Amino acid sequence: MTRISRRSFTTGAAALVAAPLGAFAQAWPSKPIRFVVPFAPGGSSEIIARSAAGELSKTIGQSVFVDNKPGASGNIAMQEVARADDQHTVILGHIGTLAVNPYMFDKLPYDANKDFKPVSLLAKVPSLYVVHPDVPAKNLREFVALVKSKPAQLNYGSAGNGSAGHLAMEYLKMASGMFITHIPYRGTGPQLTDLLAGRLQAASVGASAIIQHIKTGKLRCIATGSTKRLAQLPDVPTVAEQGFPGFEMTQWYGMLAPATMAQANIDKLAAETVKGMKSTAAIERLNQDAAEAVGSTPAQFAQFIAVEQKRWKEVVTRAKIRAE
Template identity: 60%
Template sequence: MTTRSPFSFQRRRVCQSLALLATGGASALHAQGAWPQKPIRLVVPFAPGGSSEVVARSVAGELTKQLGQSVFVENKPGGAGVIAMQEVAKAGADGYTLILGHVGTLAVNPYMLPSQPYDVNKDFIPVTLLAKVPNVLVVHPDVPAKTFKEFIAYAKANPGKVNYSSAGNGSSGHLSMEYLKLTAGFFMTHIPYRGSGPQMTDLLAGRVQVAMNGLPSVSAFIKSGKLRALAVGSAQRIAALPDVPTIAESGYKGFETSQWYGLLAPAGTPAPVVKRLQEESLKALRTGPVTERFAHDSAVGVGDTPEQFAAFIAAQQKVWKDIVAKAGIKPD
């Protein structure tokens, strides 16, 4: 595991790519023909059914319209996202293979996993942060706790008897719950799945009792009464669940956790392509279909620059490096 500064790698990679624009990158790309000239693959490192699916397909649909070429989503779960990340790291740096990065693959795996077959700070170039999605703590109706405080008391009174599910090791749900366990001082058993879809099946069936998922994957089940929302991980309450308190206001001041998703390309992707992708992504985030879907799920669209996204990743790595060490988070 490297101990070198993640920000220096990210910033250097972004600056090198952008410098191509002033040193002939645009001319070289023009000589090869305008981009894009064929379909673009957006790899999602999780199974269908979660927040990643909502963000990826919402944005990909608009990019398809704007670019005149299909931007298709390919789900490739497994290995805490390593399988998908490795494949994209080795893909051609031509703008036709992208990956949806998130907190687990970019900010946690470098410190949770003993080794990775790539370097997240050297083998990828950040394009833009697409969205932040609030996490919601939900329980199966069979759990006797009706409030967040009651749930914490119940979990503390039943150590090892409460199981929580996640979309996989290193997923946002896994990390958020370990963060909560560390903060509140209680124990639950982690049951990882290969994506939010399989996870939700067992949660709804009561085979696991609790989860902390992005709102898009649980909102319908909360409304139908199949799951009970006890708290949100965002800094403020969210419009979709106005009566559900934040974890911070429930006795854990400063606690905040959300899912976030951004576009990355293999290192060496021409700067004009990176620039176009960022600009088109920002445009997509401002379209009616995307803003309406995001508003429905209380997601916040971002669309920042490659430099800003690189700085954000570096800041998140610093935060989660400490949490991984303190909580002893390990791949199960």
């Protein structure tokens, strides 16, 4: 009779246990991935998220669905996803939730740097400065002069405190010395409803969400926050061209996972996300809405976030932007 040593038995048993675990790890994702968007439908955030989700669904082995969770400048969704431990929940991070909220709120229900792992920078979207057609200003210089002639009488809307649109207009206010009252909404969609109806005079919105309204004449674009004119709006000068050299305002959106997500899953998700955002389909789809598809590594996105946090901490402090 052949005798089996204790060491051989132990090694064999360990191999039997390890095999199923390895197979399970490689099977990720094992169910649909929930991609949470911390804002209401209708804005650039949803356009970017749905583009990324559509491309990911083609290659990652499961469907990826967008789940809008607006409220509290994105804090509600960020808190929920920070606590998610199902390995199948990710969130759309952006300039507000990652680079502004940490300095705008005295206390946050999440830690932007510790509770999440960067996955990939998805896209950048130029901020457009627009007015309702009834506003008697054809360009940025005329608009600034109009606002200064009517202090505190004109209003601008945003998707909420700390949103990209809020920051873009406050940044312009700092550069120009004008004062215009801020009206925060629960997302770009509700804000656009009032802007299109003329209940708001102005706004700064990501190009993806409003370029069609500009082309149809429902809104007038008086400046772009990009460093150069957009191919889609070649006749609209940049803010820098209109007397504010060096001015740049671009929104950005990336994918984050809870810090509890396994690194192997992060790596797979990042690789497929980069592949998707660099695909011809994603580039062409986003280009139609004046958005730039990016797709970066987790390390590149982490470095990008750190630079943006330093930049916007100064803006929030100088403009005294506080949560309301």
